[in-house]
Amino acid sequence: MTTAIIGATPIPIPLKELLPWLIFGGVMMMLLIYFVGAEQGATSMFSGMYIHEFVHDGRHLLGFPCH
Numbered sequence: 506m507t508t509a510i511i512g513a514t515p516i517p518i519p520l521k522e523l524l525p526w527l528i529f530g531g532v533m534m535m536l537l538i539y540f541v542g543a544e545q546g547a548t549s550m551f552s553g554m555y556i557h558e559f560v561h562d563g564r565h566l567l568g569f570p571c572h
Contacts (some may be wrong), residue, residue: 543556544556557571
């Protein structure tokens with residue numbers, strides 16, 4: 506049995522509280538795109554091919570060419 510509150514309005518989340526989470530999520534997404542799409546060759550931040558091999562299948566799934 507479900508009950509509904511008639512006339513209830515949702516409480517908006519203030520931008521001041523939401524903005525740090527949006528920035529954090531944006532930075533995490535940019536790091537993910539970098540590691541999947543560009544972490545190899547001349548743009549490599551880490552030596553070796555460990556990160557490239559770790560994200561290799563995801564790279565092809567997202568359409569990034571790598572070889």
